[in-house]
Amino acid sequence: MSADRYRAAGWWRPERVDDLVLRHAEALADRCAIVQEQRRMTYRQLTVAVDSTAARLRLLGLRAPEPVLLQLPNSIELLVLALALMRAGCPPVLAMPTLRGHELSPVIATLRPAALAVPPRSRAFDHTEMARRLIGEHDCVRTLLAWEDLHALCAPGHGEAARVHTPHPQDIALHLLSSGTTGPPKGIPRTHEAFTSVIRAASEVSALDRDSVYLAAIPVTHSFAFGHPGVLGTLAGGGRVVLARSADPAHCLDLVERERVTHCALVPGLAAQWLTELRDHPRDVSSLRVLQVGGAQLDPAAARRLATGLDCAVQQVYGMSEGLLCFTRLDDPDDLAATTQGRPAAPGDELRVVDHAGRTAPPGTVGELWTRGPSTITAYAADVRPPEAFGPGGFYRTGDLVRLDDACNVTVVGRVKDVINRSGEKIPAGDLEALLLRHPAVCAAAVVAMPHPLHGEAVCAVVVASGSGDDVPRLRELRDFLRAQGIAPFKLPDRVEVVAALPVTGVGKVDKARLRRTVAALVAAGRPDPAGQTAGGQESPSSSRSAAAGVSS
Structure with missing residues (x-):
């Protein structure tokens, strides 16, 4: 299906990511939007900070459509800067803080960001030194946004800042990065209209609303915690985002108890650690309604232990930064929720299971998952279409071996590649x-x-x-x-x-x-x-x- 048909079907709408996320600036002006440690920011303060930051970025010489690479820890600054860049028409490139020069250099060469924003120096690694080396290797980067300068850059201004740019819904809103399964990470361009459709669909099946409190336990620069539905979906629904400084189970469970968290997304290993921590140090986690688990296959027995131990719905999530998102539904039977990774959240997403020759596999048999639809890209950045990534008919080849049931629930069994x-x-x-x-x-x-x-x-x-x-x-x-x-x-x-x-x-x-x-x-x-x-x-x-x-x- 073409982009025009996605728009005609209402899957892609004429809306921008920043506007969707900040749409509650007036109705919920004084309500808390983000919590980080002892810092709290209301919806009004968040919106003013985004507009003020967008204006300051223009003073720094950044112009649409120049990208800016963000490699920042979970923080108010990360969210404000990402939204301000989208509002200014300068797509943020979300990079995990764990990436190093070997992975980032090819990304910079392809996307050519005008600026880099990096975390503070730690005992383990000096990101600023790495950024300076990368700037020396790539002449496209003009500006280093050092951590010590970001608090002032992203602070709310005095008075209302004029909007410096109005991106078109078909413009690129941001770049995610591929997981690098076939080499260095590749840039994944997401337009405003496509990414807002993903946020809306993922938020709906996650039951996010104004009463939701979402704990960002894993890095927000990961698409799972950023907009699948993550912090953007929570803010778009009028809920509250709680930013964890690390994924340490004790720290995260303290936040669940203190902030009355209702939703959280984890990988299976971290989820198992929550049960161990609760066994040794009990806490009141009765507010938790939905624990989303993805990033790796969740063993059915582990899924049942989590649901019992946390007394909440365990929602399995299977997806990729390239687009497709599958969720078990919150009203699925227990057995289905424990044994599958769910079905597509967005209408219009197509799934096809193929054999080694690219032929459609018989129902119920294992094969590689191919997908296409309004959620999924048709090329990487710079129109890169590696032959192993895209098949006939515009299908994206996930590289995952899966089995589908009659209702299109996915069960992941392995990987095609090494x-x-x-x-x-x-x-x-x-x-x-x-x-x-x-x-x-x-x-x-x-x-x-x-x-x-x-x-x-x-x-x-x-x-x-x-x-x-x-x-x-x-x-x-x-x-x-x-x-x-x-x-x-x-x-x-x-x-x-x-x-x-x-x-x-x-x-x-x-x-x-x-x-x-x-x-x-x-x-x-x-x-x-x-x-x-x-x-x-x-x-x-x-x-x-x-x-x-x-x-x-």
């Missing part, structure tokens, strides 16, 4: 293998997923050493090397196995299935990491050569 899903963060094995091969002590490498009780999957690097004897690469050494290559910390290996040779299939390819089975067996047996230490653990006395025999046998 990707590790660590707490919802997608890690392409090939990208990490290429970086490992740069290490002088590594002559061959294979990266596979291994089971992890918290993250679902963790990263195991299986390497062949260039040297001999005890001269083998250790985990700490490889992690330090990869950090120096500028990769995001969630991609770092959690375990290293050193082998004499990588197992291969009959056609000479690395036998990843065999490696995954063997590594899983080692983890299940409780065998320590033989190539140094597990991440955060102690040195292991195990022989690296015994590990080689164990994995490659």
Whole structure:
């Protein structure tokens, strides 16, 4: 279906994201819109701050349609700046704070943002130093919006600021970033009319309204917490947003109790930690109505434990920044809500399950999910259409293996490509293998997923050493090397196995299935990491050569 048909059907409306989110500025002027620690901002203050910030951005020399990359922590400044940029016609590019130069440099080269906004320096990493290096590499970036300057930039002004720009609903409102499953993240352009349709549909199936209190526990620069329906859906419904400084379960549950939170979105590992924290330190979480869980597959037994332990509806969510969003419905039968990842939230979204040859798979069988419709993009930024991403007829190829029931409920069973899903963060094995091969002590490498009780999957690097004897690469050494290559910390290996040779299939390819089975067996047996230490653990006395025999046998 064409864009004109989406508009004719009423799925795409002539509205802008900032106007949809701030539509309650008069009716709910003095009502609290955002809470961050001890700071509170009303709807009137939020609207004035957005208009004032848009005017200040113009004074800084930013002009529509120049993008601005935002890599900020959960904060009032992040929300005000993102909305002000949309209002000024300068699409924000939402980047997770965990991304590093290796991931951000290709994004900057493609989207050519005029400015970067980065978090404060921490003990773990100096984002400002990284930003300065990136600015030196890319001449498009003229301005660094340092954290210490953002409070003044995003403060409400005195008096009403004149609107500096009026974007068209068909203009790009923002850029999300792909999960990078096939290489560096790609820019995902979302127009105002398309993104508002996603916000409205997701908000409706999540039952967000003026009485809702949404806890942003995961980073707001992730589409799940930003507008699927997230903080934008909550504000568009007239509810209240509570910003958590981190995803720490104790901190988040304190906020649930204090602010009487009704809605929250988590990945499965964090949701499990909530139950453990509540068991050890009980709190009053009776206000919680809906816990949304997505980013990775939720085990049916875990879904039932969450629903019982938190005494709320557990709403499974499956989707992607590229557009499609599936939700279990709040009135679904318990078994359906626990065992599927739901069905499309938006009318007009089409699902197709295909076999390896691109033919429609028989009903009820497993195949790759293809999708198209008003929620889903038809190209990445700069009209990039990787052949592996889009199929005939404008379908987006998700890369996920699924099964559909008669009502179009999706059950995700795996991935087509070699990707590790660590707490919802997608890690392409090939990208990490290429970086490992740069290490002088590594002559061959294979990266596979291994089971992890918290993250679902963790990263195991299986390497062949260039040297001999005890001269083998250790985990700490490889992690330090990869950090120096500028990769995001969630991609770092959690375990290293050193082998004499990588197992291969009959056609000479690395036998990843065999490696995954063997590594899983080692983890299940409780065998320590033989190539140094597990991440955060102690040195292991195990022989690296015994590990080689164990994995490659």
